[in-house]
Amino acid sequence: MTEGKLFPDYIFESSWEVCNKVGGIYTVLSTRAKTLQTKMRDHIIFIGPDCWGKQRSPYFQEDASLFTDWKVQAKKEGMVLKIGRWSVPGNPIAILVDFSQYYSQKNELYTQLWEDFQVDSLHAYGDYDEASMFSYGAAKVVESFYHFYLGSKYKVVYHGNEWMTGLGLLYIHKYLPEVATLFTTHATSIGRSIAGNNKPLYDYLFAYNGDQMAGELNMQSKHSIEKQTAHYVDCFTTVSDITAKECKELLDKPVDVVLPNGFENDFVPRGEEFTRKRKIARKRAFAIANALLGQDFDDNTLIVSTSGRYEFRNKGVDVYIEAMNRLLRDDRLQRPVLAFIEVPGWVGEPRKDLQERLASGKHFDTPLEVPQITHWLHNMSHDQVLGMLKYLNMQNRKEDRVKLIFLPCYLTGDDGIVNLSYYDVVLGNDLCIYPSYYEPWGYTPLEAIAFHVPCITTDLSGFGLWVNKELGHAGEIEDGVKVIHRTDYNYSEVADNIKDTVAAYSSFSREAVKKSRENAERLSRKALWSHFIKYYEEAYDIALEKAEHRKAK
Structure with missing residues (x-):
C-alpha cells in the first residue's frame, strides 16, 4: 500500500462472472482475489449471480458459519442468498444472489433509473433485464450489509465490473453516498458492437x-x-490504454485509471510435472488428429492453436484460418503443422465415430467424414469457421502439411473427446496465435506465455501494446511474443505476417526454441498481480477521496 493513500476497510466487488466461469473477467477476478484476500483477510466480499439454483456449483462452497446474524436480517428484507467461499486460491467470501424476485419491480426500477440518471431502458432486450435485476440484488446486499455491520466509520468501496453492474452502482451512488463507487468497463458495449459489425473502429x-x-x-x-x-x-476505469481511448470517444468520459489485467501463475505446473503434463497434452492432440484424419503425427509436428470467445472477426479467428491456408503453400515450412481452433460454438454432442476410434486405442489410416471438427454443431451449415474452411477448400487432405481442426466446446475436462482442461491442453502447444482485431486486454496470450508457449498477437490488443511497452520495441517471436501491427484495413498483411512467423519458427534450432520459450515465461512474470495491484490502490484512493469528501459535508 502506498504511503498517504486511502485504502478501503471493506471492498464489495460484483460481476456476472463471480463463481460463474463465462469469460476472461472470471480469470481477472479469481486470480486477483488471492492478492486482496492476503491483504484484507475476509474484508473483500465478492457478489455474483446464483445461476445454479438447486444444483451444486463447482466454483462455490456454501459456509453456514458466515454472517449468521445478518443472514436472518437479509431474509427479513426479502433477500434470497447463498453465502460461502469462492473455490479459487485465497478462498474469498462470495455471496450469490437469487435475483428472480426482482423482475416484478422491473418497470418501477427502470422508471426511477430514467428519472434519476437518464438511463434509457426502453430498448432493452436479450440479457439486459437479467443483468439489471442481478445488479439491483447485488446493491441491496451491499446496502443491507453496510447498515448492519459497518456504518460511516469504515472506508468502503463498491466495485462493479462491466455494464451489467451499472444499475447497482447507480443505486449505491444515490442511496448510499458514503460508499465509494468504482466501475471497470472491460470493453465498451458499443465499441465491441462496432467492431463485431465489420465497421472500421480505429x-x-x-x-x-x-x-x-x-x-x-x-x-x-x-x-x-x-x-x-x-x-x-x-472512479471510472478500464483495462488498457487502447480501451481508454474508446471510453473517451464513445462514452464521452476519460477514465480515471487504467487497471491492466494481472494474474497468478500458481496454476502453472513446475519441473517434472510440467514435462509430464506437456507430454500428455501432445499425445492426446496426436491421438485425436489420428482418429479424425487417419494420419500419424510425431513430436516433430508443430502444434498451434487459437482460443477464446467465438467472435469470428473480433478475436481474429478469420485471419488465423486465412494464415493457416496460406501456410499450406509456403515452401519455408520445415515441420508439419497441427492447428486447432479452440472456440466454443453452438455445440451439439461429441462425435460418436470419433469417440469409438479413440476408445479403441488403434491407429487409423483412413479419415472420418468431415475431418475438420471434433463435435457436431447445431448449426453446421451456418457456422462461420466451417463456412470459411469450405470456402477455402481446406479439407485436411493427406498431402496437406497444415491440418486444421475445430474444437467447438468448452475445455473443462469432460467434453467427451479431449477430456482435458484448457490449461492442461494449452501447455502442449508450440505456438499460440491470437490475432485480435478487438481485444481490450487479452488473457489468452498472457496465459499461453505463462505456460512457456510463445505467442503471436496484435497491437490492437491491450496485452500486445503492454508487451511492446515492456520490451521497448515491437515484440518478435524470439522475445516470446510476436506483436503484429494491425489496422482496420491490413487483414491480408496480418495473415502473411502470421504465416511467415510460423514458417520461421518451424526452422528454429532446439536452442532457439528453448530461448523463445524462456523469454515468454519471463515476460509473463512481469504481469503478476504483485506488480499490477498498485493501479487498483490508486483507483481505491480516488474513489475514497470523493466519498470521504461527501461524508465531511
Whole structure:
C-alpha cells in the first residue's frame, strides 16, 4: 500500500462472472482475489449471480458459519442468498444472489433509473433485464450489509465490473453516498458492437458518436447504462490504454485509471510435472488428429492453436484460418503443422465415430467424414469457421502439411473427446496465435506465455501494446511474443505476417526454441498481480477521496 493513500476497510466487488466461469473477467477476478484476500483477510466480499439454483456449483462452497446474524436480517428484507467461499486460491467470501424476485419491480426500477440518471431502458432486450435485476440484488446486499455491520466509520468501496453492474452502482451512488463507487468497463458495449459489425473502429474512432452508433446498432440500453454509470461513479476505469481511448470517444468520459489485467501463475505446473503434463497434452492432440484424419503425427509436428470467445472477426479467428491456408503453400515450412481452433460454438454432442476410434486405442489410416471438427454443431451449415474452411477448400487432405481442426466446446475436462482442461491442453502447444482485431486486454496470450508457449498477437490488443511497452520495441517471436501491427484495413498483411512467423519458427534450432520459450515465461512474470495491484490502490484512493469528501459535508 502506498504511503498517504486511502485504502478501503471493506471492498464489495460484483460481476456476472463471480463463481460463474463465462469469460476472461472470471480469470481477472479469481486470480486477483488471492492478492486482496492476503491483504484484507475476509474484508473483500465478492457478489455474483446464483445461476445454479438447486444444483451444486463447482466454483462455490456454501459456509453456514458466515454472517449468521445478518443472514436472518437479509431474509427479513426479502433477500434470497447463498453465502460461502469462492473455490479459487485465497478462498474469498462470495455471496450469490437469487435475483428472480426482482423482475416484478422491473418497470418501477427502470422508471426511477430514467428519472434519476437518464438511463434509457426502453430498448432493452436479450440479457439486459437479467443483468439489471442481478445488479439491483447485488446493491441491496451491499446496502443491507453496510447498515448492519459497518456504518460511516469504515472506508468502503463498491466495485462493479462491466455494464451489467451499472444499475447497482447507480443505486449505491444515490442511496448510499458514503460508499465509494468504482466501475471497470472491460470493453465498451458499443465499441465491441462496432467492431463485431465489420465497421472500421480505429481510423474513425474520433468521428463516431457513441449515442448515435448505439441507435444504429440497436444497443441503446446497454450503451446508456454503461455511459451514465461511467459519468456518475467516483472512479471510472478500464483495462488498457487502447480501451481508454474508446471510453473517451464513445462514452464521452476519460477514465480515471487504467487497471491492466494481472494474474497468478500458481496454476502453472513446475519441473517434472510440467514435462509430464506437456507430454500428455501432445499425445492426446496426436491421438485425436489420428482418429479424425487417419494420419500419424510425431513430436516433430508443430502444434498451434487459437482460443477464446467465438467472435469470428473480433478475436481474429478469420485471419488465423486465412494464415493457416496460406501456410499450406509456403515452401519455408520445415515441420508439419497441427492447428486447432479452440472456440466454443453452438455445440451439439461429441462425435460418436470419433469417440469409438479413440476408445479403441488403434491407429487409423483412413479419415472420418468431415475431418475438420471434433463435435457436431447445431448449426453446421451456418457456422462461420466451417463456412470459411469450405470456402477455402481446406479439407485436411493427406498431402496437406497444415491440418486444421475445430474444437467447438468448452475445455473443462469432460467434453467427451479431449477430456482435458484448457490449461492442461494449452501447455502442449508450440505456438499460440491470437490475432485480435478487438481485444481490450487479452488473457489468452498472457496465459499461453505463462505456460512457456510463445505467442503471436496484435497491437490492437491491450496485452500486445503492454508487451511492446515492456520490451521497448515491437515484440518478435524470439522475445516470446510476436506483436503484429494491425489496422482496420491490413487483414491480408496480418495473415502473411502470421504465416511467415510460423514458417520461421518451424526452422528454429532446439536452442532457439528453448530461448523463445524462456523469454515468454519471463515476460509473463512481469504481469503478476504483485506488480499490477498498485493501479487498483490508486483507483481505491480516488474513489475514497470523493466519498470521504461527501461524508465531511
